Amino acid sequence: MKDTVNSTTDGTTGGTVATDHQDERLQRREGLRGAFTDVVERARGGDLGVIPVVVGLIVIWSVLQILNPIFLSSQNLVNLTMESAAVGVIALGIVCVLLVGQIDLSVGSVSGLSGAVLAVLFVDQGLPAWVAISAAVIIGAAVGWVYAQLFNRFGVPSFVITLAGLLGFLGLQLYVLGTKGAINLPFDSGLVNFAQLAFVPAWLSYTLAVVAAGWLFASGYLHARERRKAGLSSKSTSALVVRSAALLVALLFMVWYLGQTRGVGWMFVFFVALVLVMHYLLSRTRWGRSVYAVGGNVEAARRAGINVRTIYTSVFVLCSSFAAVGGILAAARLAAANQSSGGGDVNLNAIAAAVIGGTSLFGGRGTAFGALLGIIVIQSISSGLTLLNLDSSIRFMVTGAVLLLAVVVDSVSRRSRTSHGRA
């Protein structure tokens, strides 16, 4: 087969113009200047990735800082990072299910259940922490597996399956906690320490920042070289240098600023690491491709030979497992598991974080970084408003208004998309 096809390749590739830039309708851009024009052009075309969310974030940060100057203080930002981690991890799982066009309403209950299981095994039963943690995560994964079976076999809408899960696992959580209702995790346990007091030493933070920027440069450089070799267009080295330097400066500044008080929490680093791993899985593996394909057009994915059921299963399992991990982090952060853990607005916040981060509820569009940005938007609003001394009624109204503001900014900057025909 391959021979047939290759036999007529006319070998014009690798000339002076890169293979992918030969169409005469394409405006060509090269070098640093080209990269810049490209960004501007993409911005006008509404194809901006996460930039709009970042803009929205900057707007609400400014508003909140004006309302209370403590908001951007180092200490408050450290709180912000630590408080984002638990729900952020849950939102990461939500991104995955939303990508395949499904939903999981039970992440709150599953996280609560996981916290309860952890507390019972670790505190009441006195098992080692790793056993308790594994058990909690395995239960989470099992929940996702059951959802996937129900979904794949019976075709029950995931909304209803997970609504049933929401109720069922809330019940199980209460049952596991029993009459006690709440269990404290010991303050001197590694787990609580990790979530409350463990911060990355300054030297290590700076090193990590440099490594991250260096890695961005190196991988970008190698990739560009490979593309050039294959006769394809590639990012110019100068553009790469600028990007890496920008990242470096941003990271160094962040590390330095947070370092003014407690620094960067290990829990936050853990969350960011998970985001990076998920980003890799979603964008650089066949599994990730299949997830987007299933979310975009499940029938097309099936016809391409993708085992759609496996993809659904993996995604539901992943989401519930992340919910369980989030529940463990939440319990560790609170140093307790109680009846209301995972209740309240955990579900809505996790889903909202994913959606605010640009994940489509209809499937096929979204990124792992969206969860990171989305949760930071949500936690910023929540944290910013706790700094204002407001009545609950006013607080709710202001929260709603600020949330809307953040997202309108985002949507307006995306808006041109439609008028440029990318609806």
Add this chain to the structure above:
Amino acid sequence: MKDTVNSTTDGTTGGTVATDHQDERLQRREGLRGAFTDVVERARGGDLGVIPVVVGLIVIWSVLQILNPIFLSSQNLVNLTMESAAVGVIALGIVCVLLVGQIDLSVGSVSGLSGAVLAVLFVDQGLPAWVAISAAVIIGAAVGWVYAQLFNRFGVPSFVITLAGLLGFLGLQLYVLGTKGAINLPFDSGLVNFAQLAFVPAWLSYTLAVVAAGWLFASGYLHARERRKAGLSSKSTSALVVRSAALLVALLFMVWYLGQTRGVGWMFVFFVALVLVMHYLLSRTRWGRSVYAVGGNVEAARRAGINVRTIYTSVFVLCSSFAAVGGILAAARLAAANQSSGGGDVNLNAIAAAVIGGTSLFGGRGTAFGALLGIIVIQSISSGLTLLNLDSSIRFMVTGAVLLLAVVVDSVSRRSRTSHGRA
């Protein structure tokens, strides 16, 4: 134009075979027998409308009746009907937004706000009931209008808009209730009476049942005659008689059985009347067609010249207005408006009712009757479990399990759809 097209119509219509039955690949079915075969065939093909939900309902009714024989008692069923009305009306609005592929998360808050406004105006300000009710409904409609503007102008996802609304209007509700927190509606007011003690007199109920069945027959008969005149296939009169008689018997039995205790509540009749009106609007008007079209393929609807924005606006306004009406009914039923009205699981229940009733979360599929059936499933579960003296933890688990059971039954009977190529 018309002439052009008509000029070649070959006039073969109106022969012995109905125009729409001339294709030789169609298996022909006529008369009562044909109608029956048709149902069986459609059942095998998975094209069952609401039948699966009814089957699911019967299954859980049986289960609950076995668990507690009071469940199907006349008194409890009367309670069930009365308790379904408020959230049922809200679910009706949710069906509309889901049909266009959007969502409204704020129906709970809006219903709470509407109850609060009603109570403040009616009780605190001493305004006449109709003024208070109109004000509450108008506020609901205004909320929907604002959502629609944000959605149409900025393209903010409705999930986020209404999430902001959820928070904002919860705040407004608290604000309106002010320091009191809870306001009693007088038990002897017409409103409370309507929601608690007003039942349709027996003679009128029976009359209504007969009228409904008669109307089904008459409209079906006239329609069939018209079709026959136009040379199209039509339902046989015998099939119509059977259907109408079945409806008559079912309604008479229901009226009689509920009449054993208090009878059929006016509030329930009001809800059913709303369902019928919405059913008419959705299935028999251009507006309804447009709603389905927008939900199925918004770009195609736009290209067909439908003013998509108007449709979105109408749907959001309708949904919020129904939420307001539901809030009024809930306040009347409780004889009080308080801070937690509309909170808790009102949102989830309303959305779940719509989804269980067969409305797709992706738009374009669903019926008004779905809301009626869905809310009855949900209230049955809730009511059935209140009769069992269970621990909360167990109660939650059983609720989840029963919900799942109802929907798995439904989904399994729909299942064959895919294997028959109607995925």
Add this chain to the structure above:
Amino acid sequence: MSPTQQPDAVLSLRGISKTFGAVAALTDIELDVAPHQVVAVVGDNGAGKSTLVKILSGVHPPDSGTITFAGREVDIPNPAAAHKLGIATVFQDLALCENLNVIQNLFLGQEIRPLRLNDVAMETRSWELLRQLSAKIPSVRVPVAALSGGQRQTVAIARSLLGDPEIIILDEPTAALGVAQTAEVLNLVERLRENGLGVIMISHNMADVKAVADKVAVLRLGRNNGVFDVGDVSAEDIIAAITGATDNAVARRASRRQEGLPS
């Protein structure tokens, strides 16, 4: 009005351009359509034909350029505006609602008796239209999702005949049609012309173009590449204009086959 405009044109485009991101899909397009005239627009894949159609039917706004309709310069901001002007379009991607049935799709936006739909009348009229196009559709009460490709295309064409348009735009109307249906559509186009409509037809089939068109406008890479009277050119000339070369794949294939290579 531009000096080059045909005096009798009902629809004239001047200097229409459209860019999608980095791709210039249309550059400076001119086109005139008169009543009683069938204009074929041809061009290679991605030449910008459908983009042009979408601009005329209000789906995309043009980046620049003017549209003159019946002597007035007009703006077509959305499809409803195009409908109002009397421009009916069959889109290449058909733009049907898969969840609605055939009747519902045919009458979408122009239902008979909006407040109490008259489905008997609509069904009767649907069968009339479909018969006339030789459609082989067993039932009009199934959702469009259950139709074959050709059946769908017939539905889309039938839809454009409802209402009372002055211009009909057909974007590859016969691509999925069977031989009989194609013949009926060509007959239809001729009837439309006789009734005084202007027709814009996009097609890759030179035989169809030669059979029904009066004028052929060629697009190449988003630019005008000549307008021909159909009597004056051969299919080979048109193909040469489309591909931009007389030595093209079609010609090579034709000559190879004449040299007697295995068929």
Add this chain to the structure above:
Amino acid sequence: MSPTQQPDAVLSLRGISKTFGAVAALTDIELDVAPHQVVAVVGDNGAGKSTLVKILSGVHPPDSGTITFAGREVDIPNPAAAHKLGIATVFQDLALCENLNVIQNLFLGQEIRPLRLNDVAMETRSWELLRQLSAKIPSVRVPVAALSGGQRQTVAIARSLLGDPEIIILDEPTAALGVAQTAEVLNLVERLRENGLGVIMISHNMADVKAVADKVAVLRLGRNNGVFDVGDVSAEDIIAAITGATDNAVARRASRRQEGLPS
């Protein structure tokens, strides 16, 4: 094995039936395809051609009948099974993921280096394939939603060439293609045949059928209506078999035109 089966067939269908609700889409279909053979399946709109394709590629299970592949009776419960057997298909509705770009669609399910995608290799190969089909796609990094109809069809065809199939099924592969691209696809079909593959091609274009097919199988209203050697029949005969009458719209139109009615 059924006695009527061709001895050298790689794929044989016997008694395949499929019903959708009240519509009998296929009734008792027989078909044989040998290596080094191009079988054209023709038929009117809604005749059941695409349904047949979907059964062969595992999209729908047949209601009854047997499929024999390379001498063994097989079951094709899902598309993955068809891929495994070596059946590659270009669907009429293309089945592309609109949210993915051209490269991602081409390599969907068969990505190079699953755990660390090699996008340089995939991009290079994509350009190769598309060049070869004369595709006019400006960039392979745009989502398929932004491509024209013909560009999409080229992508779908290119995709079926990846992997190493024994049978290629093309459902109206040239419907949306320009003249040059159509010629390339016909060339491609001939090359595939030379390389020993069995090809099933569905088309409404009799010229294309006559040009590349060895055998023509006609479907009418879901039933077999004759299998012809392409050398033995004229286009008119095939059309008569398709429409079920010698006096059909095509013939009428042709004769009308010969009589000199206004063209």
Add this chain to the structure above:
Amino acid sequence: ACGSTGGDGAATSGAEGGAENAKVAFLMPDLASTRYEQQDKPLFEAKMKELCPSCSVIYQNADSDAAKQQQQANSALAQGVKAIVIDPVDSTAAATIVRAAQAQQVPIIAYDRPIPSTPADYYISFDNEKIGSLIAQSLVDHLKAENAEGGILQVNGSPTDAAAGLIKKGIHSAVDPSGFKLLAEYDTPEWSPEKAQTWVSGQITQFGDDIVGVVAANDGTASGTIAAFKAAGKDVPPVTGNDAEIAAAQRIIKGDQYNTISKPIKIVAEAAADVAYKFMQGQKPEGKDSLYDTPSELFVPTVVTKENVKEVLFDSGIMKASEVCTGEYAEGCAALDIK
């Protein structure tokens, strides 16, 4: 040990900063009961203003979410408060907050609900368990006096709310030995009156006239309970309540509800302000009691029935007749001589 560390810390910080212009955090647990925003907050703020005009109060409500309360406490600490008064959402989980505050030498005062596992610096309350037993006992006594025969329904608070658990325990302590059969009990999710109404409706179907009294854990669930009886067309048996909302006072006056309980919120809130101010000044106030290793001050709430409603709620100035005696309640007020 921890308590004393905290105390020392507070002393140091007090010595450094004094109490002028200081901030104090007042962290309340939920919105299910209206009292926190209606009464506790304004009373606390007023007293604080009186003690220290330049001080400011940071008020937060955690809306029944322990994690949110933790966030609120952290942000209060970030703002440099000099003391925290906290009504914990979850008595157990609040341990973290105590630790965080004490780690930064900020004294923390448990208000209303105790924090048993990690002692705070002070505890001011009336005891929720006691409230449960008081309302239930009052009902039981009433039923005995009426020679009622039958059983009792118990409508508890939210299953995920620790305070509701304490009240439930208290109710059981009175109902279980009373001789009246406990027909059924229900943990009302989110304290929702609608849920309570649905549940009670079901029980009316099930037990009919066997129900001679209902113990509802707060006024909201009481209102749902009463509406359920009304809607079933039955006479409303005696129903308890808790929180002394205005709407409850109205129902008591009208005779729909049997009792509620008035917590001396004014006294408690003012006591809390007093203690907080002392801590802010660097003193270390002595408790009158010691509970859970914490210096404590406990106040006794009063059960309100039709008999004493005038005296407890109106004569003391907790409520104004003008607020309560509107419309249909005017008659009842007049009968009780409430003006």
